[in-house]
Amino acid sequence: xxxxxxxxxxLSVPEGENLVLNCSxxxxxxxxxxxxxxxxGKGLTSLLLIQSSQREQTSGRLNASLDKSxxxxxxxIAASQPGDxxxxxxxVIWYNQGGKLIFGQGTExxxxx
Amino acid sequence: DGGITQSxxxxxxxxxxxxxxxxxxxxxxxxxxxxxxxxxxxLRLIYYSQIVxxxxxxxxxxxxSVSRExxxxxxxxxxxxxxxxxxxxxxxxxxxxxxxxxNQPQHFGDGTRLSIL
Numbered sequence: 001x002x003x004x005x006x007x008x009x010x011l012s013v014p015e016g017e018n019l020v021l022n023c024s025x026x027x028x029x030x031x032x033x034x035x036x037x038x039x040x041g042k043g044l045t046s047l048l049l050i051q052s053s054q055r056e057q058t059s060g061r062l063n064a065s066l067d068k069s070x071x072x073x074x075x076x077i078a079a080s081q082p083g084d085x086x087x088x089x090x091x092v093i094w095y096n097q098g099g100k101l102i103f104g105q106g107t108e109x110x111x112x113x
Numbered sequence: 114d115g116g117i118t119q120s121x122x123x124x125x126x127x128x129x130x131x132x133x134x135x136x137x138x139x140x141x142x143x144x145x146x147x148x149x150x151x152x153x154x155x156l157r158l159i160y161y162s163q164i165v166x167x168x169x170x171x172x173x174x175x176x177x178s179v180s181r182e183x184x185x186x187x188x189x190x191x192x193x194x195x196x197x198x199x200x201x202x203x204x205x206x207x208x209x210x211x212x213x214x215x216n217q218p219q220h221f222g223d224g225t226r227l228s229i230l
């Protein structure tokens with residue numbers, strides 16, 4: 001079964017710290033992997049999309065990596081700020097699945113001032 | 114600005130009642146999706162549509178129905194058969210898988226929170 005797992009479920013760090021969020025997935029035949037941010041009571045905002053042929057993507061203080069062979073992706077956040085506090089969701093599209101996103105359960109991040 | 118609009122933001126359902134959640138997009142996307150989010154369970158796919166007049170069941174379609182009569186619109190009906198409808202419902206859209214532009218992220222609306230009276 002194709003599944004996505006995120007550990008830990010929650011993370012609390014002091015402001016300024018660099019941090020890594022983890023995502024693992026079964027079945028390496030992915031089409032792409034996406035990282036989203038969700039603020040409480042809101043929809044999802046796309047942060048980064050890594051295509052199957054890519055190893056990483058960067059946007060500002062965010063860097064996402066992809067290792068298909070080990071079924072892992074990481075989201076690196078540099079110099080964390082209180083405004084980064086949110087839930088971060090990892091999602092995968094596998095080939096021949098109609099473009100369906102399969103989501104992990106998310107990591108709730110709290111950055112303390 | 115292009116985007117996805119979900120309405121209403123909050124919805125209450127009485128016992129035995131069907132309710133319909135609206136989702137409209139002006140991104141010219143072929144594919145649209147409905148997800149349900151429960152606390153601690155992430156998002157689960159209810160229904161999806163890759164093109165007008167066609168849709169497929171997702172992982173938790175029982176108790177729900179959809180229609181796709183227009184490219185811009187993908188309403189979701191929560192029927193009385195759905196015994197536990199209380200959740201946050203999210204609509205999304207993207208270019209159709211297989212198209213040249215398909216490696217783009219799904220765009221999401223701001224969600225509808227459904228509760229039982």
